[in-house]
Amino acid sequence: MDNPIEFLLESRWKTLKKNANGDILWIAYQSTPAFPSSWPPADGLQLTRYIYAYGNHSDVHSQIADGHQISMPWACLRKDVSPDSQPTVEFLQDELRSLGIQGFRPLSSDELAIYEQAGQVEESFGRLLVGGTNRDYQALKVFYETWLGLNGVIGEEIAEPHADFFRWLKSNRV
Numbered sequence: 001m002d003n004p005i006e007f008l009l010e011s012r013w014k015t016l017k018k019n020a021n022g023d024i025l026w027i028a029y030q031s032t033p034a035f036p037s038s039w040p041p042a043d044g045l046q047l048t049r050y051i052y053a054y055g056n057h058s059d060v061h062s063q064i065a066d067g068h069q070i071s072m073p074w075a076c077l078r079k080d081v082s083p084d085s086q087p088t089v090e091f092l093q094d095e096l097r098s099l100g101i102q103g104f105r106p107l108s109s110d111e112l113a114i115y116e117q118a119g120q121v122e123e124s125f126g127r128l129l130v131g132g133t134n135r136d137y138q139a140l141k142v143f144y145e146t147w148l149g150l151n152g153v154i155g156e157e158i159a160e161p162h163a164d165f166f167r168w169l170k171s172n173r174v
Contacts, residue, residue: 008089009051009075016074017095018053023062024069026055026096031077032154033147034122039164041081041128049087050158051075053096067103070153071096081126102153114146137174144169 009029018026034047050073056063072093079087107115121143127136148155148169159166 005087012091023057024055024098025058026053029053035162036125036165039168041125045081046078047122049077052154064101067101070099070102072099099157100153111146114143117143134174
């Protein structure tokens with residue numbers, strides 16, 4: 001594995017206690033998009049990604065066909081906005097605990113197009129630090145509103161440390 005961060009996450013994943021809820025089979029982990037440490041963007045801005053697991057009931061008769069169990073975040077990656085900054089890893093949990101069920105459905109073509117912009121999100125925060133445009137703000141808003149609309153369980157869990165950003169997302173301002 002060439003990526004040291006992925007190596008750390010994969011190593012920790014293997015040692016996490018995954019039976020805290022007993023009947024959940026945790027399948028894999030994934031990351032949220034980067035969330036800003038402050039809003040509006042200012043010097044010293046850091047971006048945080050949360051790592052969480054998804055799974056389903058181990059009993060086939062109890063499995064959810066249109067959703068996953070979502071865990072509390074068990075790690076986070078923090079980094080400065082600069083492109084050459086490397087993230088630091090903070091492990092938050094020793095065992096996986098369920099937050100709840102997140103439904104899922106096929107994405108619309110509009111949602112797919114928005115998700116294809118995910119790689120540009122961190123760059124957008126950097127542009128906003130040096131001024132940015134209404135278009136930059138609007139693109140961020142559309143991306144995060146879409147992501148949160150499809151990932152509300154984990155989104156609700158991580159909202160508090162990013163309260164100003166979440167308030168902005170809910171506002172009518174660009």
